[in-house]
Structures are given as C-alpha cells and as structure tokens.
Amino acid sequence: MDDHYLLGLLVALGVTLAASVTDVRERRIPNVLVGAGLIASAPLAVVGGRWIDAVAGAGLGLALLALPRLIAHDAVGFGDIKLAGIVGLALGVSGVMTAVGLAVVAASVALLVHTGNRRATRGPRLPFAPCLALGVAAHVAVTLHVGGG
Numbered sequence: 001m002d003d004h005y006l007l008g009l010l011v012a013l014g015v016t017l018a019a020s021v022t023d024v025r026e027r028r029i030p031n032v033l034v035g036a037g038l039i040a041s042a043p044l045a046v047v048g049g050r051w052i053d054a055v056a057g058a059g060l061g062l063a064l065l066a067l068p069r070l071i072a073h074d075a076v077g078f079g080d081i082k083l084a085g086i087v088g089l090a091l092g093v094s095g096v097m098t099a100v101g102l103a104v105v106a107a108s109v110a111l112l113v114h115t116g117n118r119r120a121t122r123g124p125r126l127p128f129a130p131c132l133a134l135g136v137a138a139h140v141a142v143t144l145h146v147g148g149g
Helices: 003-026 031-047 051-071 078-116 129-147
Strands: none
Touching: 003 031, 003 078, 003 129, 031 051, 031 078, 051 078, 078 129
C-alpha cells in the first residue's frame, strides 16, 4: 500500500473524528476543519499519483450527500456534504462509496433507535459526522487488514 494513500486514510479518519465532536456538540462542522482536510488530502493524492481517483471520489462524495439535501432541504447539512467531499478526496471512489454507504446504514440504525424511544420528538436531528467517521474507520480497518498494514 502506498504511504501517501495511508496518510490520506489517516487524514480522513482524523478530520471525520474531529468533525464528529463539533457536530455532536454544536450541530455544525467548521469550515476551518474542512479546509484543513482539503489542504492535507489534496497534496497526498497528487504526490501519490492518484489525483484522478481522488477528484472523482471528492465529486462523488459531494454528490452522494448533496442529493438528499436537494430532495429534503433539512436532510443533510452543508458541513456534512463538504466533509463527504474530503472523505472522497482522501479515499477515492470506492472508498467514499464504502464509507458513505456504511454511514447511511449507521444513521438509519440510530434513527430507528431514536424513533423507538418514546421520548422521541417529531423530525429527529441526527449529527451525521459520527456516522461518516464510523464508515471511514471501517474502510481504514479493512484497507489496513487487506493491505497487510
């Protein structure tokens, strides 16, 4: 496994974990955090020779979370959309598909649990960054296991 890709994985994991903290506490993901992820991930993709996959992954990550926002305005926040773009930039097309797919499953389970709670209110708001961090962590774990890292 390429060292630049490994560093990109760790950047994505670090950024999503940091975003999780602010998303849970404040229900927002700071632009400075997303910007730091962009500044750290982009050069790694270029130097690692995987810039086409990185750019395609970023576009796919943005699109995967922008679509729900177009359908239901409050479904996803702009911070989540930008964070998915950073994840795609770091992980590439297959990685962002895996991470976002797992994040959607985690969010669905969390919403089911929340809805099953009798104290649940109408239209529960779920911070999505922790779900995305879980998806990224799972992708990193599998990649390291398969890659022998």
